[in-house]
Amino acid sequence: MDASLIGYDHHDEPSQSRQLLLRISESWNTRAKVRREALDLTFEPARDDFLETLLPFHQHPLYQALSECDRQRILSCGWLIYNDKTVAIETAIVTPSCNDALEGRIPGLEGGLMRKLVCETLVDEAYHLLLVENASRITRHYRGLGDIRIPTFNLVRFMEEAKAGCSEGWQRTLVQLATSVVSEIFVSDYLHQLSDCHTIQTLNRATVAAHRHDELAHSKVFTGLAETFYPALDRKQQAFFAEVLPKPIEWFADMELDIWDDVLAQLGIVQGRTIVADCRPMNANAVRRVDYSGVVNLGRNIGVFDTMNGRDSFGLLGIAA
Template sequence: MAEPDITSLRAQLRPPSLPRHDPTEPVESSVIRALTRSWGIRATVKKREPDLDDLFDPDRLDFPEVLIPFHTHRRYRELDERRRARLRAWAWIAYNKNVVDIEQYVVNPGFASVTGDALGIGPHDTLVLGVMQAMVDEQYHTLMHHNASALTRRRRGWMLPESVLPPSRTVRAHRDAVARAGSPRAEALVRLAFTTVAETSISAYLGLLTEDDALQPVNRATVALHRRDELCHSSLAAELLKIVFAELGRTDRRVLLDALADGIVAFTGGDAATWAAIVEHERIPGGKELIAEAVAAAESGRVVQDCSAIRSLCTELGVAEELHIDW
């Protein structure tokens, strides 16, 4: 088997490092300091982080209200401000959990299937090193989002337990697709497909929260830091898929393309199950009506509108029209 062209991958290699940040920007620097302290002593994420706590502004929104799927519904508008604030905080907790779940249960297992050569392509050392570096990055991202949720709970004085929330829509779809795979090889292809969708599209998901000046500074900085890394990971994931795709036969390609389509639908869509759990836990008056009329309707729409990265990749491979997707 000919060695794949890894020139572009080699150019991306770098030692594992903290997320890129602007040291002159106080909020970004504080997020990084909290991250490095927490990394060495895990329990400190449960304690007060002075820099982050001092930057918390109780008058800023935890989450953009416009992204709450029922923000225009009369049942939501009738709530007092405290209840709406709790729902915004819940939205931020759920957002972080979604990111963490995708990193832990979709992306890194997919990357691990590459480093473990589950598809038998004999990955070059350069490719394995690049993937391992990305896996280290994902652990940092997980900790950043965990810290951000912990800060919100601590400063708002609300428990907001993640145990209330179901696995995210992408994780559920990934789990189901893996379970349907007819062989270990098909399972590895499914994992690769979902990882590719996540890594090429997550920057668009993170971008939903980076431009709103009304948001908590720490929340915006956390998302912005993560997004910078993911813009690099997008290129890595795209190169990885191209290398693997070139080695696949017709049957394997069909498995991969079907899984890509499943991943796109899951990743870009809304999550009625998560919102139903939040509304029920909060005992929102008219909650069932709220879910039935607003959240369930939003399930069929897209939260993430920008699929340009994965679409460009599929176009480059000549398979964009073979995916059963309404681009």
Template sequence: MDVNHSGTDDAVKGMLAKLSTLWKTRAAVNQPQPDYWGLAFDANKNDFSHSLLPFRNHQAWLEAPKDLQSKCMSYAWGIYNLKTIYIECNVVVPACEDIIKTPPQSHNRALLQDVMSQALLDEALHTRMSIMACNYIYDMRQLTPLDFSAFNLVTWREALLANCTAEWERRLTRFGIACASETLITDYLKTMAEDSTIQSVCHEVTRTHAMDEWSHSSVFSFVATDIVNGLTRKERLYLRSIILRTVQMFANNEMGAWARVFDMLGLPNGNEILHDVGDNNEISVYTDSLEALVNRIGLAGNGLESAEQAVEQLRERASA
């Protein structure tokens, strides 16, 4: 049975209109860009935040030669940017295109197309920024660029879509993964955006990206709220399950990419690190944002279990 959310329609319309109007001044990458490449390069600074390394406390890593540690930190920047590129191109852009090409039945149809077309432009600029930032570090460090494509979130999404049996499932899968990703990325970016100890160009590029993703989190949330208003209970349960499952893939350590890096560098005891660390990162970094998202877009209550219950079940599955 559908739940009538007409009381929220005006509020959603107002926020979508506001986000659309503010886009020209809100979108950081849509402004004249600072000369990032003119920033001083400090060879003694790390190119990535050490606290985000999945193996930062592993004894084999702590005992690795300093020059190899430095190169690994540079490749961490490469992995982060390459994964960002794949998420922007393969996850977020298709969700934007769905809304632009065939918007849902809604009083806010034109506004949905407008804000998603703005987000689409932002993502194209983020992709370009990530390519440039990644290659800049490779050039300055004289490193062979990493060639890797099997990022877990992307491959999991492809498998999930292949198993969908209806078009509504495919659309909600594409949108749910993108919506969750645009929310969860803000937690990840926050660390580097506030870490002034890393390479200046890495800090500034990440800070610019973070500014836009904080806004995109709002855009996708209000678009999601509008979409959820028109869903059946079955569809809402499905969308919520996709969003909850996305956090496990988003928190993946991407050890496949690290295996490639360790092999390229000949890191001593690299296989030991890969074996001991495994794929699953600590999802608690993201659960507060996830819980807030589920509540905010209307996927809790009204016959559905609470966001707190859903997230607790997620934690239990992750620790099992």
């Protein structure tokens, strides 16, 4: 027997989701970027660090009126914020859910295949942290931004507030898990624009491209995990998960303007508060700016829309079954 298959649950019904997860796991040694060559860390001072159109205020006249030096510093901070959001997703959202699975707190994910997938995911996520930390460290050094500090992201804060409002431990576990599932579905699209952008730093583009390569698989992994654990939940747990699943869509789509308000102040941009304040009305319709079809398809596949909790919760975001 292939040693990589030892401990798998061969007696289980080979569902389509389980077969997909098995193929993903078996391909990890040749697929995962951590198993490939290291990135070239060469810095190119003449290239932008970030894509200007990804700044939430890139069309604001006060931003456009800033000096080239100020705009370049803001672009570099955009890259630092982008990387720190990646770190937040990996460390505060996904890794705790992986730990919950390994520690037996998620029904349906106890088998050998599931544990192997979770461990491979944790290795991937640790490597992604190294990738973005290297890129951020280099940017901070060459752009003189060592003192810039990035506050807590709303994505994490909203999740923690939702968990704090739960009375049961299993509810907190499912809030964390729903946020992990939605984040992993969204993150490959979040990385897409920079991964294909050849006008920014080669290192920055390559960092995002390597990360996205793994996340395309992770999206399938977490979708498959959801299709596996949801049927194993009891009816009360299913109703709760159906209610909470769409909420991270709004959290992920948030424009994180509080972060930008703080960072522009650190940069000494005197018009920064006005620029951010003028953008806040756009954040009211943040959900419309993201493609949530993957979450909707997952909800439909696992039966979330068969529950009143699920239909009502998605409906509050303007998302119909």
